[in-house]
Amino acid sequence: MIAIIGAGKMGEALLAGMLNTGHDPADVLVTEPREDHALALRARYGVEVVTADEAASRAGTLILALKPQDMVALLDGIAPALKADCLVVSVAAGITTAVLEKHLAADIAVVRAMPNTPALVGLGMTAIAAGRHASEADLDRAESLLRSVGEVLRVPEAHMDTVTALSGTGPAYFYFIAETMIEAGVLMGMPRTTAEKLVTQTITGSAAMLRDSGEHPVVLREAVSSPGGTTAAAVRELERHGVRTAFTDAIEAARNRSRELSEG
Numbered sequence: 301m302i303a304i305i306g307a308g309k310m311g312e313a314l315l316a317g318m319l320n321t322g323h324d325p326a327d328v329l330v331t332e333p334r335e336d337h338a339l340a341l342r343a344r345y346g347v348e349v350v351t352a353d354e355a356a357s358r359a360g361t362l363i364l365a366l367k368p369q370d371m372v373a374l375l376d377g378i379a380p381a382l383k384a385d386c387l388v389v390s391v392a393a394g395i396t397t398a399v400l401e402k403h404l405a406a407d408i409a410v411v412r413a414m415p416n417t418p419a420l421v422g423l424g425m426t427a428i429a430a431g432r433h434a435s436e437a438d439l440d441r442a443e444s445l446l447r448s449v450g451e452v453l454r455v456p457e458a459h460m461d462t463v464t465a466l467s468g469t470g471p472a473y474f475y476f477i478a479e480t481m482i483e484a485g486v487l488m489g490m491p492r493t494t495a496e497k498l499v500t501q502t503i504t505g506s507a508a509m510l511r512d513s514g515e516h517p518v519v520l521r522e523a524v525s526s527p528g529g530t531t532a533a534a535v536r537e538l539e540r541h542g543v544r545t546a547f548t549d550a551i552e553a554a555r556n557r558s559r560e561l562s563e564g
């Protein structure tokens with residue numbers, strides 16, 4: 301039995317992704333404090349909605365997808381109910397395996413995971429790192445569960461805050477660029493629906509090329525840049541406005557915020 305505690309944006313993306321890829325709703329429990337949201341989840345996905353204690357006592361694999369700020373209180377609350385052989389997978393930004401182990405039973409198997417919302421459409425990217433008591437088999441279990449919603453990479457836990465900044469937060473950078481491009485089209489007088497279609501398909505096609513060509517992004521960008529042309533003019537403006545530095549600083553700020561979240 302898999303239980304998800306906290307079916308907000310990320311928890312629901314994992315839930316929907318898992319069910320879309322063949323998990324049986326009868327094998328999934330969900331915990332959500334808000335009555336109306338709990339009822340909506342039950343109606344939408346056909347899963348059983350239970351209390352956190354019940355989820356902890358019945359789950360073979362427990363996914364914790366509540367906010368980092370709510371995590372310690374939840375861990376302290378469910379620790380007595382948890383099955384000794386339960387695998388705990390936390391997707392919370394910044395919450396280390398040491399914190400999870402400290403507030404659950406000392407020898408519990410925990411895996412820290414950082415997914416992203418494209419899990420909803422089966423194209424997620426998740427990095428995982430093992431706690432002190434998680435065996436290779438536990439990592440395999442976490443990986444096979446998360447692979448149902450996209451790709452999975454094992455990383456040292458020391459990299460997890462950077463993972464959070466790159467792939468966990470990454471979809472937001474992408475949507476920010478998409479939004480900016482659409483608004484630029486609208487500013488220049490294009491109908492919004494036309495701008496949205498052009499930008500969405502451009503981004504989808506570019507992402508597919510980046511994934512499938514095996515080329516470095518610089519090579520792909522150079523292929524778009526005709527001598528004396530539009531792309532070179534545009535890139536000069538991006539550099540002049542410090543967009544590269546802005547992105548680097550943004551990603552560093554996300555990494556630092558993830559670190560701060562581990563301090564409570």
Ligand SMILES: NC(=O)C1=CN([C@@H]2O[C@H](COP(=O)(O)OP(=O)(O)OC[C@H]3O[C@@H](n4cnc5c(N)ncnc54)[C@H](OP(=O)(O)O)[C@@H]3O)[C@@H](O)[C@H]2O)C=CC1
Nearest residue numbers: 306307308309310331334365366367368370391392393415
């Ligand atoms: N959003 C994302 O793209 C990603 C998020 N994450 C991580 O996922 C976690 C959730 O983030 P996100 O989905 O964005 O946040 P949300 O606020 O959308 O989701 C958190 C959910 O947890 C519920 N919740 C709060 N307290 C409890 C509790 N005691 N028991 C059960 N459920 C509870 C909340 O209910 P209510 O609203 O009623 O308070 C809410 O539905 C965070 O730890 C975040 O770091 C990781 C990767 C990507």
Ligand SMILES: O=C(O)[C@@H]1CCC=N1
Nearest residue numbers: 392393464468469470
């Ligand atoms: O914004 C956040 O804190 C979460 C973690 C990664 C993406 N969203």
